[in-house]
Amino acid sequence: MSEHVRVAIEDNILRLTLARPEKKNALSMAMYSVLGNALIQAQSDPAVRAILLDAEGDAFTAGNDLADFAAVAAGTLDRKQMTSQVFLHALAHADKPIVAAVQGLAVGIGVTMLLHCDVVYVAEDAKLSTPFVGLGLVPEAASSWLLQARIGYARAFAMIGLGEQLDGKTAASYGLVNAAVPAAEVRPRALAAAQHLASRAIGSLQASKRLMRDAALIKATMDRENEVFGARLATAEAAEALQAFSERRAPNFRTIVG
Secondary structure, eight states: OOTTEEEEEETTEEEEEEOOGGGTTOBOHHHHHHHHHHHHHHHTOTTOSEEEEEESTTOSBOOBOHHHHHHHHHTSSOGGGOOHHHHHHHHHHOOSOEEEEEOSEEETHHHHGGGGOSEEEEETTOEEEOOTGGGTOOOOTTHHHHHHHHHOHHHHHHHHTSOOOEEHHHHHHHTSSSEEEOHHHHHHHHHHHHHHHHTSOHHHHHHHHHHHOOHHHHHHHHHHHHHHHHHHHTSHHHHHHHHHHHTTSOOOOTTOOO
């Protein structure tokens, strides 16, 4: 188990807590493995009736650890060794209710994973962004489809194409999340929702969630995105973006063709 993810089951709630606050809870491959395997095990564990995702510190997650992307782009890490797909596929097939508590930054996967959660509370001053194009990459977690289905094409493209950041109140007004509340209330509200869900008819909840989601289509979309994402990591645009990030400057894409 990764020391950066705390896993606990209490009162029929599987609580998955990102615990790497010194790195804004950026997700490493080890963290993805723990999260994905915990979700997979929860599917068949009768002790788990609801799942709660939260995080320590002042950020939900700054997204994927960019050191992994840089390693793939440099050829020192095989894209197939990245374990993010374990987590994403587990999200696609999860039919037990998932609640998320989001404070501070939610970047990249920190936003796209919310599209697979059933109840989401965010802090009013949270900052949600999907900076894939800014990194020379493309959306993941089936967000190329799910985000526009949730908030509409124009708003989804503004987040992905223009790199627009949403605060918690705007995310709630768009319907991206259930509600924006003061930061101190986020985790208590999410826990209360998870407790309420855990008390309800689990068979009915699972059947309802399966009817409301097309798991096969979601996974297929994830797989298409993953193929393009891997190809994009090998491009000059991605190399420039990662180099610019390491040098703390804005990337210059104007001299790069596609």
